[in-house]
Amino acid sequence: DLILPAAMFPEKDSIYVQVSHIASINKAIEPPVTCKSDAQIILDIGKKIAPNYFLWRNLHEWMDERLEPAGLTFQELREIGSITPEIKYRKNENGLLRTDRLKGFNTLSGRIEIRSAELKKFGLNPLPHYHNCYSEYQDKYNEELYPLILTTGARKTHFFGSEHRNIEKLRKIQPDPLVIIHPVDAEKRNVESGDTVKIYSPAGECFMTAKVGDEFPAGVVHCDACWWYPELLENSNAIKELLRCNVNNLFPSGLQGPSGYGYPFRCYICNVEKI
Numbered sequence: 001d002l003i004l005p006a007a008m009f010p011e012k013d014s015i016y017v018q019v020s021h022i023a024s025i026n027k028a029i030e031p032p033v034t035c036k037s038d039a040q041i042i043l044d045i046g047k048k049i050a051p052n053y054f055l056w057r058n059l060h061e062w063m064d065e066r067l068e069p070a071g072l073t074f075q076e077l078r079e080i081g082s083i084t085p086e087i088k089y090r091k092n093e094n095g096l097l098r099t100d101r102l103k104g105f106n107t108l109s110g111r112i113e114i115r116s117a118e119l120k121k122f123g124l125n126p127l128p129h130y131h132n133c134y135s136e137y138q139d140k141y142n143e144e145l146y147p148l149i150l151t152t153g154a155r156k157t158h159f160f161g162s163e164h165r166n167i168e169k170l171r172k173i174q175p176d177p178l179v180i181i182h183p184v185d186a187e188k189r190n191v192e193s194g195d196t197v198k199i200y201s202p203a204g205e206c207f208m209t210a211k212v213g214d215e216f217p218a219g220v221v222h223c224d225a226c227w228w229y230p231e232l233l234e235n236s237n238a239i240k241e242l243l244r245c246n247v248n249n250l251f252p253s254g255l256q257g258p259s260g261y262g263y264p265f266r267c268y269i270c271n272v273e274k275i
Contacts, residue, residue: 005035012037013074015063016082022070023082124259131257146201148185150270151216152223152247162226177227177245179208181272184218186210191274199223201270204249210272221272223247 011031046054056062095101104110108117120126232238
């Protein structure tokens with residue numbers, strides 16, 4: 001395993017893209033000597049393992065090539081700040097969606113494909129289908145042990161991913177991670193709002209504060225994502241407690257689909273127990 005510390009936004013030149021909006025990210029300070037930008041790490045590794053594909057001498061050349069469709073260099077974008085191209089509609093009718101400029105969509109058939117020719121070309125099932133991702137854990141799966149469906153990933157407006165748990169005002173809004181459990185399931189487990197509960201699956205366990213509510217149907221629980229306790233960093237003896245509230249503990253590796261995409265973050269199996 002390689003751990004490569006990546007430079008933060010103020011420490012690198014880069015490009016920000018949001019849908020069609022493009023902006024420059026401008027280096028304000030030099031990063032620590034042990035850090036490089038993620039793009040620089042990719043470029044350095046690429047030059048070693050696939051030099052024929054990484055022909056740029058530096059990141060600015062790479063960014064200039066990326067910006068060619070916009071008719072700008074990185075330096076020109078930096079001087080402008082940002083651009084938002086004009087929104088064009090019905091682009092499939094005038095060839096603006098395809099590199100060959102033919103009418104249609106950017107698929108092999110030129111049509112909206114329910115049966116994907118691209119997936120078929122790579123030996124994958126071209127149609128939407130059901131796949132039992134629990135089959136390799138069938139020996140551990142027991143409906144009595146794990147009767148609940150676990151869903152996670154919904155975001156909160158006062159946090160961003162795993163960030164901002166160290167901001168006092170935001171932690172006052174929500175001091176701890178919450179698991180939402182339906183009143184029917186809560187009653188079976190003698191759980192009330194505010195109780196500390198253990199959520200567990202065949203892969204692991206985590207601990208959260210219960211919120212009893214009907215936002216999700218009976219049989220489904222929702223766990224907050226991305227939680228940790230940054231205040232525990234001050235106590236070296238509590239390092240192992242940092243992530244005991246993180247729902248990722250419940251998910252094993254290897255459940256992604258055959259294409260490498262897709263993971264059952266919203267349909268895994270679990271149970272809840274009052275602590």
